[in-house]
Amino acid sequence: MGRYFAIRIGRAALTIVLVVTFAFVVLRLSGDPALMILGPEAPPEVLAAFRKAWGLDDPIWFQYLDYFGAIAKGELGRSMRDGRPAIELVLERIPATLALTLPAFAFKVALGIPAGIYAALHRGSGIDRAVMVTAVAGFTVPSFVLALILVLVFAVQLGWLPSGGQDSWRHAILPIATLSLGGAAVLARFTRSAMLEVLGQPYIRTASAKGVPWRKVVTSHALPNAAIPTVTILGFMVGTLIAGAVVVESVFSWPGVGRLLVVAVANRDLAVVQCILLLVALTMVTSNLIVDFLYGFLDPRLRAKGAHA
Amino acid sequence: MAPLITIKDLGVAFHGVPVVRGVDLALRKGEALGLVGESGSGKSVTWLAALGLLPRNARVSGSVRLDGRELLGAPAAELDRIRGGRVAMIFQDPASALNPVLTIRRQLCEALALHRHLSGDAVKAEARRLLDLVGIPDAARRLSAYPHEFSGGQVQRIMIAMALAGNPDLLIADEPTTALDATIQAQILELLSTIRREMSMAMVLISHDLGVVAENCDRVAVMYAGRIVEEAPANQLFADPVHPYAQGLIGALPPLDGPRRRLTAIPGTVPDSARMPSGCAFAPRCALAEEPCGRMAPTLAPIAEDRAVACVRAEASRRALLGIAAE
Amino acid sequence: MSGPLVEVSSISRSYSMRSGMFGRSTAVHAVDRVSLTMRKGETLGLVGESGSGKSTTGRIVLGLEPPDHGEVRFDGKPMATPGTPAWRAQRAHMQMIFQDPLGALDRRLPVAAQIREPLDIHGLGTPLEREERVRELLRAVELTPAHGVRYPGALSGGQRQRIVLARALATKPDFLVCDEPVSALDVSIQAQVVNLLADLQAQLALTLLFISHDLRVVRQISNVVAVMYLGRIVEIGSADDLFARPEHPYTQALVSASPAPGRRSAGRIVLAGDPPNPAARPQGCAFHPRCPRAVARCASEVPALSHVGGNRQVACHLVTGPQAETRDAA
Numbered sequence: 001m002g003r004y005f006a007i008r009i010g011r012a013a014l015t016i017v018l019v020v021t022f023a024f025v026v027l028r029l030s031g032d033p034a035l036m037i038l039g040p041e042a043p044p045e046v047l048a049a050f051r052k053a054w055g056l057d058d059p060i061w062f063q064y065l066d067y068f069g070a071i072a073k074g075e076l077g078r079s080m081r082d083g084r085p086a087i088e089l090v091l092e093r094i095p096a097t098l099a100l101t102l103p104a105f106a107f108k109v110a111l112g113i114p115a116g117i118y119a120a121l122h123r124g125s126g127i128d129r130a131v132m133v134t135a136v137a138g139f140t141v142p143s144f145v146l147a148l149i150l151v152l153v154f155a156v157q158l159g160w161l162p163s164g165g166q167d168s169w170r171h172a173i174l175p176i177a178t179l180s181l182g183g184a185a186v187l188a189r190f191t192r193s194a195m196l197e198v199l200g201q202p203y204i205r206t207a208s209a210k211g212v213p214w215r216k217v218v219t220s221h222a223l224p225n226a227a228i229p230t231v232t233i234l235g236f237m238v239g240t241l242i243a244g245a246v247v248v249e250s251v252f253s254w255p256g257v258g259r260l261l262v263v264a265v266a267n268r269d270l271a272v273v274q275c276i277l278l279l280v281a282l283t284m285v286t287s288n289l290i291v292d293f294l295y296g297f298l299d300p301r302l303r304a305k306g307a308h309a
Numbered sequence: 310m311a312p313l314i315t316i317k318d319l320g321v322a323f324h325g326v327p328v329v330r331g332v333d334l335a336l337r338k339g340e341a342l343g344l345v346g347e348s349g350s351g352k353s354v355t356w357l358a359a360l361g362l363l364p365r366n367a368r369v370s371g372s373v374r375l376d377g378r379e380l381l382g383a384p385a386a387e388l389d390r391i392r393g394g395r396v397a398m399i400f401q402d403p404a405s406a407l408n409p410v411l412t413i414r415r416q417l418c419e420a421l422a423l424h425r426h427l428s429g430d431a432v433k434a435e436a437r438r439l440l441d442l443v444g445i446p447d448a449a450r451r452l453s454a455y456p457h458e459f460s461g462g463q464v465q466r467i468m469i470a471m472a473l474a475g476n477p478d479l480l481i482a483d484e485p486t487t488a489l490d491a492t493i494q495a496q497i498l499e500l501l502s503t504i505r506r507e508m509s510m511a512m513v514l515i516s517h518d519l520g521v522v523a524e525n526c527d528r529v530a531v532m533y534a535g536r537i538v539e540e541a542p543a544n545q546l547f548a549d550p551v552h553p554y555a556q557g558l559i560g561a562l563p564p565l566d567g568p569r570r571r572l573t574a575i576p577g578t579v580p581d582s583a584r585m586p587s588g589c590a591f592a593p594r595c596a597l598a599e600e601p602c603g604r605m606a607p608t609l610a611p612i613a614e615d616r617a618v619a620c621v622r623a624e625a626s627r628r629a630l631l632g633i634a635a636e
Numbered sequence: 637m638s639g640p641l642v643e644v645s646s647i648s649r650s651y652s653m654r655s656g657m658f659g660r661s662t663a664v665h666a667v668d669r670v671s672l673t674m675r676k677g678e679t680l681g682l683v684g685e686s687g688s689g690k691s692t693t694g695r696i697v698l699g700l701e702p703p704d705h706g707e708v709r710f711d712g713k714p715m716a717t718p719g720t721p722a723w724r725a726q727r728a729h730m731q732m733i734f735q736d737p738l739g740a741l742d743r744r745l746p747v748a749a750q751i752r753e754p755l756d757i758h759g760l761g762t763p764l765e766r767e768e769r770v771r772e773l774l775r776a777v778e779l780t781p782a783h784g785v786r787y788p789g790a791l792s793g794g795q796r797q798r799i800v801l802a803r804a805l806a807t808k809p810d811f812l813v814c815d816e817p818v819s820a821l822d823v824s825i826q827a828q829v830v831n832l833l834a835d836l837q838a839q840l841a842l843t844l845l846f847i848s849h850d851l852r853v854v855r856q857i858s859n860v861v862a863v864m865y866l867g868r869i870v871e872i873g874s875a876d877d878l879f880a881r882p883e884h885p886y887t888q889a890l891v892s893a894s895p896a897p898g899r900r901s902a903g904r905i906v907l908a909g910d911p912p913n914p915a916a917r918p919q920g921c922a923f924h925p926r927c928p929r930a931v932a933r934c935a936s937e938v939p940a941l942s943h944v945g946g947n948r949q950v951a952c953h954l955v956t957g958p959q960a961e962t963r964d965a966a
Contacts, residue, residue, distance in 0.1 A: 124366075202400055203408040208362055209400075210420045210471060211393030214385065220419075224410045300410060300455040347822035460910050490685035491849065492907045492926075495893035499906050517822065520895030547897035561827035563856035565894055566880040571834075572856065574827035578792045 008292045012285040019281035023274045024067055076278070077271030079264075086271040090257060090279060094242065097249070097256030099172060101241045104179035108237060112184035113230070116191025120199060121218065131188055138185020147178045147251040164253040175252045179245060183237060190233045194226040201225070228298050235291030239284040243276060311376075313338045313478060313511055314359075314396075319371035321351070321358045321535075326583045329354050329535045332371075333609065338478065339509045343522030343543065345558070346532035349579055352515045355532075356481045360396060361388045394424045397472035401484035403464035407456035413440075414452040417471055424475030439470040443500060462493035469500065479511045486521065498525055519562060523547050528615075531555045534580055534590035537609055541616040551618045553595045553626050589620070597622045641843045642674040642811060647696050647706035649689075653915055664914045666692040668867040669706070671941075676810070679837060679844040681858030681875060683851055683890070687914045689867040690847045694813045697845060698732050699723065710811070728758050731804035735816035737796035741788040747799045748774070748784030754806045773802040778832060794825035798832065805836070813845045818853060830856055851894045855879055860947075863887045866912045866922040869941055873948035883950045885927045921953065929954055 035042075038050060051057045055066060070077070076087045119131040141149075154174060155163035162171050198204065199222055207221045208214070237244075246258035253259070257276060264272035296302050312335040321329035329351040336342050344352045357363050359373040359380060373380040375391060383391075392398070400406045408416060417436045421427045427435055433452075440448035443466040445459075456464055465485060472480055482501065486494035502525060505512050516522050522529055523543050530540040531552065539552040550556045560573030577594040580586055586593055592602040601621055609619040620626060649667040667689040674680050684690045696703050699715045708715050710730065716723035734740055741750055748770050755766045774784050777798035788796055797817060804812060814833070818826040834857055837844055848854050854861055855875050862872040863884065871884040882888045892905040909926040918925050924934035933953050941951040 202402055202405045205362060206400065206406050206468070206471075207408065207419075209360065209392055209398040211389045211391070211423050211475070212419060213389050221408050221411070225408070228410075298410065300412075301457050347824060462910065490911050491851075491890055491893045492685060493911055495889075495904060495906045496908075498895075499904070518895060519823070519897050523897035524895045558823055559897065561823045562897070563827075563830065563852040565852050565855060565891065565896060569856060569876070572827040572831055574831055575824035576828070578794060578825065579822070 005292070005296075008289060012289055015285050016278075016281055019277060020068065020071055021064075023277050024064060071278070076275045079269050079272050086269075086275040089272055090260065090275050093255065093257045093260045096166065096254060097242060097245055097258060100175050100179060100245050100248070100254065100256065103172075104176045104183065104245075105237060105241065107176065107180035108183035108187050109234070111180065112187025113191050115184070115188040117195055117218075117223075117226075119188065119192045120195030123196065128192075131192070135185040135189040135192075138182050139189070141182075142247075143178055143182055144247050144251055146181060147174070147248055150174050150178055151251070164251075166254055171252070171254075175245070175248045175254055178248050178251075187230075187233060187237075191226070191230055194229040195222065197229075198222045198225045224298070228295065231291055231294050231298065235287045235294075238290070239287035242283045243280045312336060313340075313376065315372075315374045316355070316359060317372040317374075319355060319358060319373065320369070321354050321363065322368040323366060325368075327535060327585075328582050329358065330606075331608070332532075332535075332537055334530060334537070334540075336479065336511050336513065339505075339511050340528065341505065341512045341514060341526040343526030343529040344513060344515045344532060345517065345519055345522050345529060347517060347579060349534075349582065350532040351535040352532045353483050356398070356483065356513060356515065360392055360398065360481070362392075362398075389423075393420055393472075393477075394475040395477055396479045396481065397475060397477040398481040398483065399465070399468045399472050399485050401487050403461045403468065403488060406468055407464060409456055412453050412455055413459075413467055417452070417467070417474065420471050420474035435474075439473055440467070442473070442504075443467070443470045444496075445470070460493075461489055462496060465489065465497050466500065469497075469504070473504065473508070476508070477510060479513070480505070481513045481515070483515045484517070485514075487517070494521075501525070519547070519558060531558070534585065535582065536590065536606070536619060538591065538620065539616075539618045540609065545616065549627075551612060551616070551623050551627055552591075552620050553597050553622070554591045556626065557594075595622075597626055639675065640673045641676045641711055642672070642697060642845075643709040644670060644672040644693075644697055645707050645709075646671050647693070647703035647708065649692055649696055649701070649704050662915055665867050665917060666914055667696065667703070670864075670867070670869055671706075672697070672862065672869075674811075674843050674845065676843055677837075677841040678860065679846055679858045681854035681861040682845065682847045682864060683849065683854050683861060684864035685849060685911055687866065687912050688864040689914070690864050691815050693864070694732070694815050694845060694847045698730055698813050699727070700732070724758075728754075728807045729809050730811040730813070731807070731809040732813040732815065733797070733800050733804050733817050735819050737793065737800045737820075738788060740800050741796060743788050746785050746787055747791065747796075748781070751784070751799065751803045751806055754803060758807055760807065769806065773806055776805065776836065777802045792825070793821050794828055797821065797829055801829075801833070801836070805840070808840075809842070811843045811845075813847070815847045816849070817846075819848065819850065826853065833857060851879060851890060863890065866914060866917055868922065868951065869949075870923065870951045871949070872941070873946065877946075878948070883944060883948060883955045884952050885929050885954070886923050889928075921951075 035047065038047060048057075055063060058066070074087070076085070078084060079086050079089055115131050119128040122128050151163045151174060154161045161173055163174070165171050204217060204221060207217045212221070243257055243261065245254070245256055246261055248254070249256045249258035250262050257279075260272065261276045264276070314336045316332055316334040319329060319332040320327060332351070332355050334342070334355075344355070346352045354363065358367065358369045361380065361383075363369065369381060371381065375395065380388065380391065407413075414433070414436060417439065418432045421432045421435055425435070436452060437448045440451065445451055445463060445466055459467065485501070486497050489497060498521065501512065504510065514522055514526055526543050528540065529543045529546045530537045531546070531554065532538065533554045539546065539550065539555045546555065547559060550559055554575070557573065557575040561575060563572060564570070575594050580590055580593065586603070588603040588605055589595070589598070589607055592598040595602065599622065607619045607621050609617045611617045612623060646669045647667060648665070648669055650663045650665045653662055653664045670689070670693055672680060682690045682693060692701075695701050697708055699708065699718060710726060716726050741747065751770050751773055752766055755761060755769060760766070761769060770784065771781055774781055779795065779798055779802070783791065783795060788799070791799065817833070818829050821829060830853060833844070836842065844857070846854060846857050858875040860872065861875045861878045862869045863886065864870065865886050871878065871882065871887045878887070879891050882891050889905045889907045905928065907926045912922065920936045921927070921930070921934045921939050924930040927934065931953070937953065939951045939953045941949045944950050944955055
């Protein structure tokens, strides 16, 4: 068991290191920060002074280590726009994003999983086909298109809901709906195929052959098995809670992390971009770790592998 | 003696394509019936249909009566009482026949709770007794193990224990040893025959292996392309097969001792169920086929007190066989 | 029949397998000091249950994996290093067919093109000659050119195995390893393929290593049969009398476990215990925990394969030469 998780935690740490390195490379590839910030007309002595102040004249490996050391100490740099620590800027946006993504996650699960199970159990029925068509539409239509359609219908045509801003809970409805529908579609399709796969397994027939009523075959034999692959996609969805609303936040001018990222990229506010990247990597890696733990819990075949030795 | 279970004119079709046609079978209490045939002959589908275990897209017609009560179209609750209760079934692939995420105890006790209404300590004691009975050592401890912790032969023993949970009158064993090694196959077959004797339980042994069926059954029915083509007491079928297909199957089996002979292979392949030839389905591969064989599918007709064959050339076939024997 | 084509001397192969996620790795002896000799035009049958090492032996003999110890000589020469031109030249003379023909064929190519492929690879003949050779091979496996234009999915299991066989024969090999070639086929089709293999073997003077768990099929096609248990050969002898008079207790159990029409199960030897596990190989004779006749010596001392009269060799402390010879004389 210990080894199983040691390997996974090690892998998670490696992922973080790679993301941090990637951020460093991107930072450097995007050009000489001194030139970009001071402009090409700046006198050479000023540029040199800037480079010295920011350590840009040190050897590249030294800069890399230095950068790493800073991150390890939690120093993620300052926004070049207003000089505030980047981490602060990002952290203060997180509640706004979670206000969208958490309810959206709940809706995805509450809509997608039952729809998928129902469709699998009534394969080929009208409802199955309706769920599948909706699901395909749900994840082929890009979220900005869906967002615009929702705005057109509910804000412009019907005038029931505001089309943007963050003044009341009513402002959150359309962004949450946009996020939920796409995710629910993905989840429904995934749950349906996981369920169909399990329902075709010989042990389901064994359960029926020993006289287990169909309802119980589904709940106590099929669902625990179908949960194993479904957990993967749920984990992925948890991983996108922080930064999964970039497009939707932009469309609805919702002041969350996603919108901050768009603005920071546009302004070349590299410390902020890097900070968000790191945060995304951390949430992704953490949710992956949780999925791995859950696997061990749900699937005795994995659990036993650790316990035997 | 009144038959335990009677199948009459059973037909099964998937998406309009018939895979089982006009099957009649009857089984007395305590009797062992073998059902042989190659893949796609409909031998498993027949019994899955009888117990209502086929997916919904299967069209099942005819009649299946257990002690006179019709099973086809019976309410789900009644079928659930019969399945695992009076009629139990075990399957071929031990690796996937048990639920991988549930302990053996859960799966075994589930059957006991359903059919014997046991609970608490009684159910655990009975689960232990059943595991002991089928020869799983250290039963008390092994109950909390998961299926993947057992070998294929052991899983098949556990499947048998589960099947016995409801004290069935009939066990349907669908290729129970096909996936197992020869020495383990021998163990499982011996276990089945011991249990059958002790519990005077009837058994249907579905197998592609003529030898397995011959050794373990009283009576054998041979299926080809969804129909029963010959039915006879086991010893008579192997000593004196009448249907050309039954003869072909036996001739295709290499002998284990005595002089080696060239195998009498049946030419061609099993017809696709969507493109069945009109008339006798075996006619295109049959050496004795004549013009009438292509006109109408022969029905199973008695040729002796306890034998029946579906072949218009049965007489000729018998003579041909005697001719071979005289050589 | 003449001198040996393939000589396998005392090959061993072990894998390291980790038990559990942080367990020690244990050595699994898949094949342990196996020696075999195949004369030209002869068929050697290799029987055993899962875990007996029969397939690994087949792969080593064909040079698909190297032995840890021991040596395989083909036509008097040691096996060339895989990947070298010498190895490719040698490989054209030896081919292998497996249990699953669908897995061995490319579903997206007509089967004739797949039969032709080895001819293209080894650059044999002009394009026209290759076409002719493909037709000839299809005829040899009792199929028609009409079958050649089909895709694997449109053929039956038996026909696919014929295609695999035709492809294996394309380079006119001297030596063919067949690993469970008919196990996935129905009895009636199995008989067709067994007959075909026997015919081709006689016509082309092929040397065959025929690996199967099915005693009947092995006996039907082989001249000599070797029985393997947990990586070792426990008995070897002529196909005609090995199963009629098995000497090793394991062979006896195998024969007895093989169901026969017209015989009831009375008097069958049913071995106790689980199938052998190569990762937990018992000390002494690997078969002793399941052997109904085992004595103290069996638990400590590994029996060597020794001649017991005729061309029979048995690895069992309880089967000794003189005793067997008396039986032969009787």
